[in-house]
Amino acid sequence: MKNRKNKLFLVMLLCIAMVGTTLLSACTAPAEPEEPEPPASNALTGETAEEGYDEAAAGRRVAAFVVENAPDARPQWGLDDENYSPDIVLQGEVEGGITRTLWMYADYEKLPEVIGPTRSARPPFIKFSELFDSIFIHWGMSHSKGDYIGAKTVFKRDKVDHIDQMYLDDQEGMYGRDTSRAVNVEHRGIIYGEKVPATIKNEGFRTEPNDYTKLCFNRVAEPASETAATQIGVKFSEKAFEDIYWTYSEEDGMYHTSDFQNDFKRKNLLVLYDDTEYITKEGYEGPGSAGSVTYCDYKLKGGKGKYFTQGTVKDIEWQIVDGKLELIDPATDAETAKATNDENFEAAKESVKASEEENPEWPVYNKYTIVTPETDEEQTEEEALANSYVLQNINVGKTWIGWISDNNGGSVNSK
Numbered sequence: 001m002k003n004r005k006n007k008l009f010l011v012m013l014l015c016i017a018m019v020g021t022t023l024l025s026a027c028t029a030p031a032e033p034e035e036p037e038p039p040a041s042n043a044l045t046g047e048t049a050e051e052g053y054d055e056a057a058a059g060r061r062v063a064a065f066v067v068e069n070a071p072d073a074r075p076q077w078g079l080d081d082e083n084y085s086p087d088i089v090l091q092g093e094v095e096g097g098i099t100r101t102l103w104m105y106a107d108y109e110k111l112p113e114v115i116g117p118t119r120s121a122r123p124p125f126i127k128f129s130e131l132f133d134s135i136f137i138h139w140g141m142s143h144s145k146g147d148y149i150g151a152k153t154v155f156k157r158d159k160v161d162h163i164d165q166m167y168l169d170d171q172e173g174m175y176g177r178d179t180s181r182a183v184n185v186e187h188r189g190i191i192y193g194e195k196v197p198a199t200i201k202n203e204g205f206r207t208e209p210n211d212y213t214k215l216c217f218n219r220v221a222e223p224a225s226e227t228a229a230t231q232i233g234v235k236f237s238e239k240a241f242e243d244i245y246w247t248y249s250e251e252d253g254m255y256h257t258s259d260f261q262n263d264f265k266r267k268n269l270l271v272l273y274d275d276t277e278y279i280t281k282e283g284y285e286g287p288g289s290a291g292s293v294t295y296c297d298y299k300l301k302g303g304k305g306k307y308f309t310q311g312t313v314k315d316i317e318w319q320i321v322d323g324k325l326e327l328i329d330p331a332t333d334a335e336t337a338k339a340t341n342d343e344n345f346e347a348a349k350e351s352v353k354a355s356e357e358e359n360p361e362w363p364v365y366n367k368y369t370i371v372t373p374e375t376d377e378e379q380t381e382e383e384a385l386a387n388s389y390v391l392q393n394i395n396v397g398k399t400w401i402g403w404i405s406d407n408n409g410g411s412v413n414s415k
Contacts, residue, residue, distance in 0.1 A: 044087035044106045044132075046217030046396035057107035061209045063196065064134035065103045068119040069242065072183040074261040076101075077190055078112030084193070085112075085398060089266075092403035093276070093296040094122050097239035104132060108200065111193030116178070118165070118189045121151035124298035126160060128403075131325045133212035135205055136162040137196070139175070139189045148281040148295060161205040165189065174199045213324040221253075221310065221395040229313035229414035234271060234402045237296070238409025244402065248311040255308065255400075267397025269308035270327070272318050273406035275299040296405075303406055306414075309395050313414055316392050327392040334388040 039048050040055040044062070047053045067076055069091065079085065086103035094100045102125045105111060120140030129136050141151035141164060155162055165175040174195035178188045200207065230248040232255070246255040246269060254265040280294045302319035307327070317328040404410030 041217075042087065042106045043212075043214035044104060045398055046215070046219075046394075051396070054107055054110065057109070059208060060107060060109070061205075061207055062129075062132040062134040062212065063105045063108035063111075063200075064125075064129040064132070064136050065105075065115055065191065066119050066121055066125060066136075066138040067101045067103055067115065068117045068187065069099050069101050069260075070187065072181075072187040073117045073119075076260060077114040077116045077178070078193070079103075079260055080262045080264050081112035083112075084110050088399050088401060090125070090128060090401045090403060091236075091244070092124060092298060093236045093240055093405070095293050095295045097237070097241050099236055099240065099242045100125070102129060104129070104134065108135070109197050111196055113193055114178075114190050115193055116190035117187050118175075118191055119186075121155070121162070121164075122295070123149060123151055123154045124296075124300070124403075126151060126154050126158070126162075127298075127300055130158060130160065131213045131320065131323060133210045135200060136160055137191065138162065139165040141166075142281075142295070145281050145283065148279045161203070163199060163203060168199075170199075171202055172198045211324070215325075215327070215399075216391050216393045217396050218393045219396070223310045223312040224307050224314035225312050227313050228311060229308050230311045232269065232308060232313075232412065232414045234404065235409070235411045236402070237276065237405040239296075240410075246308075248308075250311065253310060266400040267309065268394045268399040269306075269402070270316075270394070270399055271306040271308075271402045271404060271412050273304045273404055273410060275301045275303070276405040276408050276410075278408070298403060306412055307392065307394060308414070314392075327394070329390045329392040332390045334390060 040053070040058045041048045042053045042057070045053075049055055065086075067073075067079075069076070079089070084105075087106050088104040090102040090104070091099050092102075100119060100122065103115070118137070118139040120142060121136065121138040122142055126136060136155075141155070142148075144150040144153045154160070163174075168175070172195040174192055176190050176192060177185065178190050181188060232246040232248075233243060234246075235243045242259075244257055244259045246257045246266075248255050249265075252265070254267060255269055256263055256265045258264075276299065277297045278294050279297055280292055282292045300320055303317065305316045305318045305327070307314045307316045315330065317330050319326050319328065402412075404412070
């Protein structure tokens with residue numbers, strides 16, 4: 001992939017993505033003075049107030065929770081909550097072939113009654129949460145030793161706002177233990193969702209979000225491509241025994257899995273291939289112990305990926321630019337997209353004028369945004385187009401992200 005570290009907008013255009021009124025994303029452009037601004041929306045799902053989003057949440061930071069995925073942890077509390085299932089669930093390998101999940105919410109004032117089992121922090125999950133300027137909530141953490149850089153070091157180095165049950169003066173009673181399951185104590189740690197806002201306030205964290213990843217959304221749902229994908233299997237690495245299988249249902253337009261021992265469903269599935277490294281930490285159980293553990297470290301290098309929605313699949317790419325996640329459409333020619341943008345931009349402006357009095361609904365805008373690297377030298381339009389790329393939109397709704405190894409045996413099969 002080309003070096004796109006620094007970027008600027010090549011074309012100022014309207015984008016289908018709906019973001020908070022006080023925030024800008026890579027998929028939006030400043031509105032013309034005479035045009036209304038898009039309504040605020042959930043930056044993780046694209047949902048607007050009409051779809052249940054509380055616009056006040058645009059002024060709150062994302063909250064990210066580490067939740068276990070071992071067999072004794074399933075079904076996880078709150079995962080399939082009828083009202084407050086996570087906006088994004090990230091699943092990735094942690095150690096020994098097992099996976100763990102990171103649940104992200106755009107509004108930490110609307111959480112399930114119980115979340116869990118909560119578990120300890122790992123560096124890759126912390127780094128992924130930083131792409132969303134998240135407040136990171138966990139129960140314990142890994143520590144550095146030898147060649148292994150642990151979560152405690154990353155928290156301190158990156159100055160991450162986090163809440164750890166192991167060290168929290170839990171004035172609000174946010175953490176607890178469930179006693180209903182006959183499993184070991186490490187599989188019973190829970191968080192009471194209603195206690196999270198007050199605990200964040202007590203910790204004195206910044207609550208106004210800084211610039212962070214805001215995904216781009218289609219306001220009118222559409223297939224990813226013409227390639228069918230109704231049965232999907234995801235393998236995280238050659239070590240992983242926690243493969244996950246999804247089945248698309250035309251009845252509700254959702255992908256379903258029973259691998260969490262419930263009927264968990266998502267509108268969108270994203271698979272991101274990333275380079276991984278296995279690092280063994282000796283003396284895992286303390287000074288002088290013979291035990292060891294081998295951690296899986298993700299590099300957040302970017303690379304290939306897949307996007308599944310409406311029973312279809314599309315190959316995509318992903319990268320990290322200026323501390324934010326970007327999904328890229330590698331199949332759309334930039335010059336064609338620019339021409340489409342120019343045409344649809346004018347059409348969208350006319351739609352605004354025509355609907356001001358008759359139709360209060362926000363018009364549908366073209367989905368493409370072109371961005372290009374910023375250089376010290378002037379570029380011709382042809383040179384800029386040659387280096388530009390097109391951001392990939394996804395459909396409005398909740399998303400599961402499978403973070404799999406590109407160099408250590410991760411794979412995806414679909415039909």
